[in-house]
Amino acid sequence: MAVMPLLHFHLVENAWTSAEIQTLLDIAYDTTLTAFGAPQGDRYQIVSKHPANELILGDTGLGFTRSNRRVVLSIRTRPRTAAQKRQFYQLLSDRYAEALKLDRQDLMINLVTNTDEDWSFHAGHAEFLDGEL
Template structure:
C-alpha cells in the first residue's frame, strides 16, 4: 500500500504522459514490492518551474522541466527492494519518455501498518480487517 505522490512541472507533460507515468510506477510497485492488485494510491501535484526546486546536491548536473520528484510513503523495504525500485522505475521511464537520469528524484519514507486508515476512521490493519 505505498502512497506515491508525484510532483511535476505544470504543462511539462501531457495528460496521457502523466497517466503513463502513474501506470508505470504502479507496475513497478507491483513487481518490486509485491503489492496486491488494486493496491494503488497515487497523487499528482503541479508546480511552476520556480516552485519545484530540485537542485543537484552538489553532483554537478542540471534538471529539465520534465523533472519528477516522487515521494513514497511505504512499509519498511529492504535495501535491495529500494535499489531495484529506483532502478526499474528509471529504466522504464527512460525507455518510454527518454527521461534523463537527472530528472528523476525519489524519496522513500517508511511507516507501519498502524499509520493507515482506509475508511471510516478504522485502523484496518490493526483490527484484522486487512
C-alpha cells in the same frame, strides 16, 4: 501482508501531457508490483503540479542539471529491504527513460517508511490494527 505504498508525484505544470502523466502512473504502479510485491489493484497515487519556480531540486553537489520535466516521487511505504529499494529506483528510472525519454537526472525518489498503525483507509478506521486487513 504486502501493501501498495502511497505514491505522490510532483511535476512542473504544463511540462507533461495527460497521456504522459498516465504513463508515469502506470509505470510506477507496475514497478511497485515488481519490486515491492504489492498486490494487484491496490493502487494509491496522487499527482501535484507546481509552477517551475516552486519545484526546486538542487543537484546535492553531484554536478548535474534538471529540466522542466523533473519528477519528484515521494513514497509512503511499509519497510522495504535495501535490495527492493535499489531494484525499484533502477527499474523505474530505466522504464521512464525508455517509455517517456525521461532524462535520468530529472527523477528524484524519496521513500518514507511507516507501519500498520500509520494507515486509515476509510471512515477513521485503523484497519490493520483492528484486524480488518
